[in-house]
Amino acid sequence: MAEVNTGGGDKGGKKRSKKTSTKIDMTAMVDLGFLLITFFMLTTTLSKPKAMELVMPDKEIDETVKQPEVKCSHAITIVLGKSNKVYWYECPDDAENGIPQLNETDFGDNGIRKVLVQKGKQIGSDKFVAVIKPLDSSKYVDMVSILDEMKITDTKRYAIVDLTDDEKKLTEGL
Amino acid sequence: MAKIKMARKSSSLDMTAMVDVAFLLLTFFMLASQFKPKDVVSPIIPASVSQFKIPEKDIMIIALRNDGAVFFGIDGRPNRQKMLENIAKKYNMTFTPNEIVEFNKMENFGVPIAQLKSLLKMTAEGKSPVQNGIPTDSTNNQLGDWIYAARLANPKIRIAIKGDKQAGYSSAKEVVATLQQQNINRFNMITSLREIPKITN
Numbered sequence: 453m454a455e456v457n458t459g460g461g462d463k464g465g466k467k468r469s470k471k472t473s474t475k476i477d478m479t480a481m482v483d484l485g486f487l488l489i490t491f492f493m494l495t496t497t498l499s500k501p502k503a504m505e506l507v508m509p510d511k512e513i514d515e516t517v518k519q520p521e522v523k524c525s526h527a528i529t530i531v532l533g534k535s536n537k538v539y540w541y542e543c544p545d546d547a548e549n550g551i552p553q554l555n556e557t558d559f560g561d562n563g564i565r566k567v568l569v570q571k572g573k574q575i576g577s578d579k580f581v582a583v584i585k586p587l588d589s590s591k592y593v594d595m596v597s598i599l600d601e602m603k604i605t606d607t608k609r610y611a612i613v614d615l616t617d618d619e620k621k622l623t624e625g626l
Numbered sequence: 627m628a629k630i631k632m633a634r635k636s637s638s639l640d641m642t643a644m645v646d647v648a649f650l651l652l653t654f655f656m657l658a659s660q661f662k663p664k665d666v667v668s669p670i671i672p673a674s675v676s677q678f679k680i681p682e683k684d685i686m687i688i689a690l691r692n693d694g695a696v697f698f699g700i701d702g703r704p705n706r707q708k709m710l711e712n713i714a715k716k717y718n719m720t721f722t723p724n725e726i727v728e729f730n731k732m733e734n735f736g737v738p739i740a741q742l743k744s745l746l747k748m749t750a751e752g753k754s755p756v757q758n759g760i761p762t763d764s765t766n767n768q769l770g771d772w773i774y775a776a777r778l779a780n781p782k783i784r785i786a787i788k789g790d791k792q793a794g795y796s797s798a799k800e801v802v803a804t805l806q807q808q809n810i811n812r813f814n815m816i817t818s819l820r821e822i823p824k825i826t827n
Contacts, residue, residue: 478641485648492655503786503814504676508802510811532795561823586795592690593672593791595798596815600674604823 504599509611527581528571530564531615531623532598534589538564539623542571554622559597568605582610587623666734666757667697669790673820680814684782686773687816689734690789694797695759696769699734700776700783706730708779709772713739716771724750736760739768762800770804777808785813 524543529552531539536559541552557563572580582602586595595612602610615623667689682701689697700706710729714721717739721729728746736757737745748755762769777783785805789798805813 478645482641482645482648485645485652489648489652489655492652492659496655496659501671501680501788501816502674502676502819503678503680503816504674505678505812505814508806508811510809565823586799588794588796588799590795591791592789592793592795592798595795596672596674596789596817599815600676600817603675 504596504603506599522581523579526575526579527583528567529583529585529619530598531619532584532586532590532594533623534587534591536591536594536597538594538598540564540567552622559594559601564598565601565605568601568607572605572607577606577608580607580609582607584610584612585615585619586612587615666732666754667691667695667736669788669793671788671816671818672791674815674817675820675822676817677819678814680786680816681784684780684784686776686783686785687734688769688773688785688787688801689736690787690793690797690801691736691759692790692792694794695736695757696762696797696801697734697736697757698760698769698772699732700780702780703730705776705780705783706732709775712775712778713771716775719743721746739771762797762804767804767807769801770807773804773808773810785810786816787813788816 528540528542531541531554533539538557538559539554540557541554544552555567557567559565568582584595584598586598599610601607669689669691684701686698686700689699691697700709707726707730710721710726713719719739721743725743725746728750729742732749735742735745736759738761745755745757760769760772761767773785787798787801802813805811
């Protein structure tokens with residue numbers, strides 16, 4: 453692909469040795485280069501996906517080990533509903549018979565995160581427990597988001613638990 | 627009157643620097659790239675602030691499609707073959723060498739075991755049939771069998787769940803319950819990275 457200087461060979465009758473230009477036409481090479489770059493850029497996976505770890509409690513409970521009890525007033529229950537809605541409640545004043553007040557919020561900056569931070573400060577981060585109860589109408593992304601909020605708000609103690617019958621009544625239609 | 631001569635610009639420009647950069651980039655992408663494996667399912671994964679990188683080796687990926695269908699795949703062809711042998715033993719099936727080769731090529735799959743042979747036949751013919759997930763219900767928990775077979779094939783295997791954002795929680799719950807039946811209480815969920823939000827209050 454070199455540009456060959458061919459002009460002016462016969463002038464003066466003298467035979468000159470053909471001078472080749474030092475310039476090379478690199479257009480085709482560049483074309484090919486960029487084509488390959490585009491190819492590799494599109495096929496490559498540069499950002500490796502990350503992973504969050506989830507540790508579930510052991511199903512078989514060892515009877516000999518005393519389970520730590522959680523005070524009702526130290527826990528809040530977070531219910532995940534449909535279309536990314538979050539509901540939470542805390543222990544009612546009358547822990548035995550009182551009906552808890554369900555609060556609706558979301559995953560926004562002023563949503564469940566604020567609640568978790570406030571409660572964590574109020575109760576003390578070593579005692580505060582968040583009980584997560586996703587409804588069947590919630591999506592996988594909700595579970596990941598709430599676990600993510602636990603990490604963001606530095607909530608150390610949390611668990612994903614199934615709903616009790618009373619809670620099913622309370623959250624009916626959510 | 628002197629005529630103003632326009633300086634004639636040469637039409638050919640020096641592309642050396644451009645070529646240098648282009649090939650530098652090319653080299654970079656060639657070395658840094660890892661080809662996307664051909665997946666039968668590509669979930670849109672949710673984001674989290676977690677920075678933990680999933681390992682490339684010894685990994686089992688349980689993928690959830692947006693409709694809740696479960697797909698299963700492990701890395702490494704020798705492990706896949708061992709896993710298939712374990713499954714064949716359990717279900718009293720025999721696979722021809724061609725089927726084993728075809729199975730080893732599959733990054734992941736999502737069919738009941740009864741349909742596995744026809745799936746292998748179709749992929750060998752270059753077709754990509756519709757796959758509707760591995761059964762996870764408690765009476766016929768084939769996902770559990772696959773997980774067990776994979777763990778037998780590679781005891782070091784780690785487990786990752788790659789779920790679509792819109793997959794229902796109930797299907798995720800079934801996968802988690804399946805894992806817990808085998809006393810696996812620690813697993814990873816594959817997410818994309820997002821910025822850690824500032825806590826304001």
